[in-house]
Each structure stands twice: as C-alpha cells, then as structure tokens.
Amino acid sequence: MRSLSRRFGTAFLAMPLVVKIALMWLIFIVAAAIYSRLDRLFGQALPLQDPFYQPFLFGEARPVEGPSTAHYLGTDVLSRDNLARLLHGAWVSLIVAATVVSFGLVFGGFIGAFVGYTRGKVETVTMATLDVILAFPPLVLLLALVAVYKVRNLTMIALVFGVLGIPTYVRIARASTLGVAGREFVQAAEAIGTKRTAILFREIIPNIMPALFAYALINAGYVIVIEGTLSYLGLSVQIPEPTWGNMINEGRRDIRQTILPIFWPGLFLTLSVVSLNLVGDWLQQRVAVRSSAL
Amino acid sequence: MLGKVLVVKTVRLIATLFAVSLLTFLLVEQLPGDPILAILPPGGLDDLETIERIRKELRLDDPVLTRYFRWAGDALQGDLGKSYITDQPVSDAIKDRIPVTMELALLATLIAAFLAIPIGAISAYREGGYFDRTMSAFTTAALSIPGFLAGIFFIWLFTLKFNWLPSTGWNRITDKGLLANLQTAILPAGALALAPLAINARLIRADMIGTLKEDYILSAKAKGLRDRYILMRHALRPSSLTAITVFALQLGGLIGGTVVIENVFALPGLGTRLISGIYQRDVVMIQGITLFIATVYVVVNALVDLLYAALDPRIRRQ
Numbered sequence: 001m002r003s004l005s006r007r008f009g010t011a012f013l014a015m016p017l018v019v020k021i022a023l024m025w026l027i028f029i030v031a032a033a034i035y036s037r038l039d040r041l042f043g044q045a046l047p048l049q050d051p052f053y054q055p056f057l058f059g060e061a062r063p064v065e066g067p068s069t070a071h072y073l074g075t076d077v078l079s080r081d082n083l084a085r086l087l088h089g090a091w092v093s094l095i096v097a098a099t100v101v102s103f104g105l106v107f108g109g110f111i112g113a114f115v116g117y118t119r120g121k122v123e124t125v126t127m128a129t130l131d132v133i134l135a136f137p138p139l140v141l142l143l144a145l146v147a148v149y150k151v152r153n154l155t156m157i158a159l160v161f162g163v164l165g166i167p168t169y170v171r172i173a174r175a176s177t178l179g180v181a182g183r184e185f186v187q188a189a190e191a192i193g194t195k196r197t198a199i200l201f202r203e204i205i206p207n208i209m210p211a212l213f214a215y216a217l218i219n220a221g222y223v224i225v226i227e228g229t230l231s232y233l234g235l236s237v238q239i240p241e242p243t244w245g246n247m248i249n250e251g252r253r254d255i256r257q258t259i260l261p262i263f264w265p266g267l268f269l270t271l272s273v274v275s276l277n278l279v280g281d282w283l284q285q286r287v288a289v290r291s292s293a294l
Numbered sequence: 295m296l297g298k299v300l301v302v303k304t305v306r307l308i309a310t311l312f313a314v315s316l317l318t319f320l321l322v323e324q325l326p327g328d329p330i331l332a333i334l335p336p337g338g339l340d341d342l343e344t345i346e347r348i349r350k351e352l353r354l355d356d357p358v359l360t361r362y363f364r365w366a367g368d369a370l371q372g373d374l375g376k377s378y379i380t381d382q383p384v385s386d387a388i389k390d391r392i393p394v395t396m397e398l399a400l401l402a403t404l405i406a407a408f409l410a411i412p413i414g415a416i417s418a419y420r421e422g423g424y425f426d427r428t429m430s431a432f433t434t435a436a437l438s439i440p441g442f443l444a445g446i447f448f449i450w451l452f453t454l455k456f457n458w459l460p461s462t463g464w465n466r467i468t469d470k471g472l473l474a475n476l477q478t479a480i481l482p483a484g485a486l487a488l489a490p491l492a493i494n495a496r497l498i499r500a501d502m503i504g505t506l507k508e509d510y511i512l513s514a515k516a517k518g519l520r521d522r523y524i525l526m527r528h529a530l531r532p533s534s535l536t537a538i539t540v541f542a543l544q545l546g547g548l549i550g551g552t553v554v555i556e557n558v559f560a561l562p563g564l565g566t567r568l569i570s571g572i573y574q575r576d577v578v579m580i581q582g583i584t585l586f587i588a589t590v591y592v593v594v595n596a597l598v599d600l601l602y603a604a605l606d607p608r609i610r611r612q
Contacts, residue, residue, distance in 0.1 A: 132313040135595075136588045137550025140568075144321050144584045147572040225440045229554050232442050233569060252446065259450055266443050273438040 019282045022275035029272055033094040036087035049081035051088045051242050066260065076247065076261045077254050085242035086264055092236075092243045093272065096158050096227045097220040103162035104169035104219065109212050111166070112173020113204050117181055117196070127174070130167040138164070139226060146235050154237050157230075161223060172215055176208035183207075210287040217280030221273040228269050244269045300600070307596045314588045315369065319362045322581045365581070374582035379574050384582030387567055394464060394563035397475075398555065399548040401483035406490040407541050413491075414498025415525055421503055429499075433492035441551060445485035445558035452481060462560040482559045486551055490544040497540055505529045542598040549590055 012020065039048045065075040073082040115123040133141070145160055146152065180186065181204065189199050230236035231245020239246055244265040251261030356364075365375065374384035417426040439447075452458050459481055465474040505511065506529055514524045553565030560566070564583060571579035 128309075132310060132317060135310050135314050135592050136317075136584075137591050139553060140550050140584055140587050140591075143553070143568065143572060144318065144580060147575070147580060148321065221438065225438075228440050229442055233554060233557060235569075235572065248443065248446065255446070255450060256454060262446060262450075266447070269443065270435075270439050273440075274434060277434060277438055 015282065019278050022278040025271055025275045026279065029090050029268070030094060032087045033090040036084070037091050040088070048087065049084040051080060051084040052240055054078050054080055063254070066258070073264050074260050077250050082247075082261065082264050085247055086244070086268055089242045089244045089247060089265060090268065092154060092231075092241070093224045093227060093269075095154055096161050097223045099158040099162040100165035100223045101216045101220050104165050105209075105212055105216060108166045108169025109173045109205065109208065112170040112175075113177045113200060113208060115170075116174035116177030117200055117204055123174075126170070130170055133164065133167045134171075139229065142226065142230060143233075143235065146230060152236065152238050154241070157227070157236050161227065165219065165223065168219070169212060169215070173208055173212055176211045177204055180204055180207045210283075214280055214284040214287045217276050217283060221276035221280070224269065224273055224276070303596060303600060307592065310592055311589060312366075314592060315366050315585055316362060318581055318585045318588065319365060320358070322577055322584070323358060369582075369585065374585070375578040377571075377576050377579045379576045379579075384579055387579065388564065388583065388586055391562055391564045391567050393466075394561050395549060395552050395556065395565065397479060398483050398486060398552045398561070398563065399545055401479055402486035402490065402548055402551075403541055403545050405483060405487040406494055406544070407537070409487075410491050410494030410498055411530070411537070413495040415502055415530060417495070417499040418502035418506060418529075419521070419525055426499075429495065433495055436488040436492035439488065441485055441489065442554045442558050444488050445482060445555055448481045448485055449559070464561045478559075478561075482552075482555045482561060485558070486548060486555050489551075490541075490548065493544070494537065494540060498537055501537075502529055539598060539601070542601065543595065545594055549587055549594075553587075 012023070015023070036048060036051075044050055063075060063077050063079045065079070067074045073086065076082055076085065111126065115126045142160070142164065145164070146157070149156055186199060186203050189203055194202075227236055227243070228245035228248070231243040232249045234246065234249065236245060237243050239250075247265040248262050248269075251259075251265070255262065368375065372385055374388070376383050377387070413429050417429050420426055449462075453460065459477055463478060465478045467475040511524060511528060514528050515521075519528075552563060553568060555561075556563040556565035557569055564587065568580065568583045568587075570576075571583065
C-alpha cells in the first residue's frame with residue numbers, strides 16, 4: 001500500500017504544472033459533488049445552502065445578487081444560492097460522465113476485446129450494428145432518444161448516455177486488441193495451451209486498458225459538454241434540479257443586468273472539460289510511450 | 295479497382311441508410327402518449343367516432359413494420375409526412391429552413407479553414423516558440439468550451455458590451471442582401487467554428503512539423519528560397535490533403551452542431567425546428583428532421599471517404 005502511494009506520488013511530481021492543476025481541479029469537483037450529495041442525504045446538515053430555497057419570497061435576498069458573505073457567489077434569477085446550485089450541478093455532470101466511462105470500460109472494453117480476439121462472423125455483425133449507432137450525429141440521436149421520455153431524471157439520463165457511449169469504446173478496444181493479439185506474449189500463451197478465455201482476461205484485456213482509460217478521460221469531457229448542451233436545451237435532468245447547463249439557460253434571462261449567473265456554471269463546465277482534456281492528453285502520451293516499448 | 299471499391303461502398307451506404315431510417319422510425323414511435331391526443335380539438339376526447347375516423351385516416355392501427363415501410367417509401371419520394379400539430383409537410387419545413395443551417399455550417403467551415411492554416415503553419419515553423427505555445431493554449435481552450443457557451447459569450451461581448459452586432463434573428467440574403475445577412479450569421483458561425491478550428495490547427499501543425507523535416511525542404515532552403523515561400527508553396531501542399539479531408543468530415547458534424555447554436559441565437563434553421571418539434575412532441579416532424587440530418591451526415595461521410603480514396607493512392611490499394 002505504501003509503495004502504491006509512493007508510486008502515485010512520483011507520478012504526480014513528474015506531471016507538468018498545468019496537468020497538476022488540472023488534476024487538482026478534478027479532485028475538487030469530485031469532492032464537491034460528493035459533498036453536495038451528502039448534504040442532501042443528511043437533510044442539509046452540512047454547511048451548504050439549500051439549492052432550491054428562494055429567499056426573495058421571504059424578503060431575505062434579491063434575484064441576481066452579486067457575491068456577498070451570505071451568498072459567496074451571489075444568487076441566481078430566482079435568488080437561489082449560486083454556490084449550492086453549482087455543487088449540486090457537479091453531481092449531475094459527475095454521475096453522467098462516470099456512468100458513460102464505466103459502461104464504456106466494462107461493456108465496451110469486454111465486447112471490443114472479445115470480438116477483436118475471436119474475430120469471425122460475430123465480429124462482423126457486432127461492428128456493423130454499432131456502425132449504425134455511430135452513423136448518427138451524436139447530439140441528434142440523443143435528442144431523438146431523450147424526447148421519448150416524459151420524465152427525465154438523473155438515472156434515466158445517465159443510462160441513455162451510458163448505453164450510447166459504448167460503441168466508441170468497442171471500436172477502440174477492438175482496434176487495440178487487434179494490435180495486441182499478434183504479439184509474442186499472446187502467441188507464447190497460445191503455444192503452451194492456455195485457454196482462450198484466460199488469454200482474453202489475463203493477456204489481452206490488461207494490455208488494452210491503458211489506451212481505453214486515456215480515451216475515457218477525454219470522452220468524459222465530451223460527455224460533460226453534451227450533457228450541458230442537452231441541459232441548456234431543457235432536455236436533460238429536469239428543473240428545478242440544478243445542472244450546469246440549465247443554470248446557464250436560466251441565467252440568460254437577466255444577461256442584460258449581469259453575466260454572473262452564467263459565468264459561474266460556464267467557468268465550472270469549461271474548467272472541468274479543459275482539465276479532463278489535459279489529463280487525458282498527458283495520459284495518452286504516456287500510454288503511447290509505454291505500448292511502443294512493450 | 296476503384297470501381298469495385300465504389301460498388302462495395304455504395305452497398306454499405308445503402309445498408310447503413312436503411313438501418314438508420316429504421317432506428318429513427320422505431321425510436322420516435324416509442325414516444326409516450328397517443329398522437330391522436332395532439333390532433334383532437336379540445337374536448338374531443340369523448341368523440342369516439344372522430345377518434346376512430348382519424349385513426350383510419352392516418353392508418354395508425356397498421357402493424358409497426360407496415361407503417362415503417364410506408365413511411366420509408368414515401369421518404370424516398372421526398373415525402374416525409376405532415377406534422378400532426380401544424381399540418382405543415384415536413385419536407386416543406388426542411389426546404390424552408392435548410393438554407394440557414396447550410397450557410398452556418400459552410401461559413402463555420404470557411405472560418406475554421408482560413409484561420410487554421412496560418413495558425414498551424416506558423417506554429418509548426420516556430421515549434422515550441424512563443425506563438426506556438428500561445429496557440430496551443432488557445433486550441434485547448436477552444437476545444438473545451440461548449441459551443442452554446444461560446445455563443446452566449448459572443449452575444450454578451452459583441453452585442454451587449456460593444457453593441458456591434460444584432461444578437462438574435464436572421465436576415466435572409468434574398469431579402470436584405472449579403473452584408474445584413476453576414477451581420478446575423480457571423481457570431482453563430484464563429485461559435486460553431488471554434489472546435490473545428492482548434493482541431494484543424496493542431497492537425498496542420500503536427501503534419502507540417504513532419505513535412506518541415508523532409509530533405510526537399512532542406513534543399514529548398516539551400517537554394518536560398520525565402521522561408522515564407524517554402525512554408526506556403528513547398529510545405530503546405532502535401533499537408534493540404536489531410537486538411538481537405540478533415541474539413542469535409544467536419545462539415546457533416548457541423549450540421550449536427552448547428553442544432554444547439556441555432557437555438558442560442560434563435561435562428562430559423564433546421565435545429566430550432568427539431569427542438570420545437572421535441573417540445574411539442576411532434577412525432578412526424580422529429581422523425582423527418584432526424585432522418586434528414588442523419589442521411590446528410592452519413593452521405594457526406596461516405597463521399598469524403600471516397601474522395602480520400604480517389605486522391606490518395608496509398609489508401610486505394612488497401
């Protein structure tokens with residue numbers, strides 16, 4: 001355990017400064033999202049304001065206030081606390097991104113490795129099926145799918161995103177598998193009569209994971225953008241549940257007075273995506289170096 | 295050789311289009327709520343006879359596959375049905391709105407291409423220099439900012455702060471002339487162009503860094519040719535193939551990307567019609583526009599694929 005933390009420490013020190021900052025921002029966002037969730041589970045026991053409370057109804061605050069000690073990041077168009085809404089919005093982005101990534105790594109990784117290693121008809125049929133899904137512009141397919149549901153909650157949105165994300169992971173996993181399957185260590189395992197299932201799980205999958213993982217980070221950034229876009233159009237998780245996208249949408253109403261209610265979620269959204277891209281790029285370069293040395 | 299490739303690709307294209315249309319139809323079929331409810335006049339719920347008549351007229355009681363083939367057959371002849379809600383034929387709606395969407399996509403491609411080429415070329419020429427590092431930061435940012443956010447930011451900056459341009463609405467070229475049209479088109483096209491601009495600049499940079507190491511560049515330098523001449527005439531030419539392919543590929547993606555940008559700027563394009571169709575649960579409209587956009591996307595991608603194969607002998611041989 002100690003060596004693991006030390007290895008992580010050395011890896012962290014070896015990162016360029018921007019990547020370090022990016023990683024720290026991501027850790028902050030994940031922590032903030034979990035914090036806001038715990039706050040809701042414990043019935044607002046933690047120091048964080050209620051994201052739904054509209055103090056102006058009780059004469060306690062005005063809509064679109066600037067930052068103050070009562071509301072550190074000001075209030076939105078309905079006088080709700082911006083900070084609380086931002087953190088709760090982080091939870092939505094986090095869950096959707098995490099679902100897509102875990103579905104992609106688990107199902108996409110397995111299917112891709114399986115068809116890439118066994119080849120044959122199953123591979124042809126699988127890839128042709130997935131090509132149909134990839135033939136749509138992603139946003140348009142999502143719009144058509146999401147329109148089907150009358151009630152849109154986080155579980156349903158996360159599942160739709162998760163399932164639609166799988167095809168790209170299958171493609172990448174399959175492509176990496178094709179590269180790995182011809183390698184000497186796979187041939188060696190085959191020569192000594194290792195079962196094909198064992199080769200798949202012990203030789204192939206561990207070796208395609210780094211490439212998939214690097215893609216997953218960049219994909220997570222893309223997913224957060226797409227979820228934000230759907231939210232902005234009012235077609236993701238429904239209001240009053242705060243998401244970064246619907247906060248931006250609601251903020252447009254008072255854009256002539258102040259841009260702050262748009263600025264904060266915009267900043268959180270952009271910084272998170274930039275960070276995921278930076279860490280993902282960095283990881284991808286390291287993976288490329290590693291696999292060429294393999 | 296090329297003929298065989300052409301046949302294989304055409305068959306694949308047709309198969310993909312068939313699957314895409316089937317998926318579009320089935321997806322939207324799942325919309326909850328009886329489409330009849332949208333058509334009935336208020337209080338018409340008790341009028342069982344009318345309901346029965348409309349059902350018969352629209353032939354909603356046929357099996358799903360029968361209805362699919364009727365819909366797809368009509369679609370092949372350019373008839374995508376009529377909106378249950380506004381009674382407007384979907385093909386008319388598309389004809390009416392496609393110019394806006396096409397113009398935005400083309401303008402965005404042009405902006406992205408014209409800015410990306412010099413940015414990529416100069417970054418490659420002075421690799422690791424001040425300009426290169428600034429542009430690398432810019433492309434990272436441009437790739438990460440969602441299009442709709444960039445659009446809102448542009449509106450805030452150029453119309454609310456500087457008051458240079460109108461924020462929303464659309465001037466048709468035919469009504470008000472090119473200049474008035476560009477005034478309304480430039481901001482959305484700019485917001486749309488950010489991501490492809492960043493991708494293109496990066497690709498051209500990477501490509502040219504490789505090209506600049508070639509021997510023929512060295513010999514051009516030895517001949518005493520000026521740097522700018524070498525950059526533009528000798529180095530850019532081999533990279534242009536990559537660039538053209540990428541530009542064309544992005545055009546397909548941009549048609550999808552305009553959906554949200556049109557909404558931000560309230561432009562009368564295909565995207566706003568699709569979204570309003572979704573809000574109104576207008577089954578026929580959603581099906582028609584989704585099928586249209588997906589078809590354009592698939593066909594453009596297939597054409598680019600072919601173009602690439604025709605241009606680059608290395609790919610043709612594979």
